[in-house]
Amino acid sequence: RERLAFLRAALGEPWPAVDDAALLERAPEWLSGARRRADLARVDVAGLLRGLLPWDLAKRLEEYAPERIEVPSGSRIRVDYSGERPVLAVKLQELFGWDAAPRLAGGRVPLVVHLLSPAGRPAAVTADLASFWGEGYRAVRAELRGRYPKHPWPEDPARAVPTKRTRRASGS
Structure with missing residues (x-):
């Protein structure tokens, strides 16, 4: 509906x-x-x-209006259509390398992306991933990198490999 x-x-x-x-x-x-x-x-x-x-x-x-969208990590994430604009809520690391989220309704409506921390809490909201990777990501990275050290926080997320996992501890 x-x-x-x-x-x-x-x-x-x-x-x-x-x-x-x-x-x-x-x-x-x-x-x-x-x-x-x-x-x-x-x-x-x-x-x-x-x-x-x-x-x-x-x-x-x-x-x-797809029910789910496949993100670069391979996960198929459900789109939330309950608000004013459709929202894709996904962990930030799963989107590395994705410069643009799909547009819906035949290309007329941008998908709003809620970028989540590794704990699943909102870290940023954007409809323009390319701008976020270029400008907003640095601040999010600085804030969350110390709190989630087992997760990858590359300097260039646009070229990084997307992942659902944490980094392996050294020596394992």
Whole structure:
């Protein structure tokens, strides 16, 4: 629903409205066979929402508003569509070497990246990774490098190898 709402807001027609009012209009049709609470639990809401899409839009849903994005480390990270703009929250080290996050909605909307510390706390927010690597990264590196010494903090993150792991301790 959030992915469809994002595409409706970003692109308008022909993406269907999925706000509460639009869905309430369809409720009698969708819930006509439900007699008990247990019947409601069996309703395939995702299937009903997909059913709102003609085949050409259904093909573009994953391209225009992917559920997950593969980052340079190989992780597939879920995109959060619940806010005003889509957000990808990922540990900073997993993005080394990535100069630009994908744009969504057919290239119209930049993905906002929440760069997380090794502990999973927000360290920076950007929609422009190239600028962050060139300007903001130095401050983040200076602040977090001492706190997380087992994690890589290269001087040139744009050319560094992305990783999900810590550095091995010397002598291991």
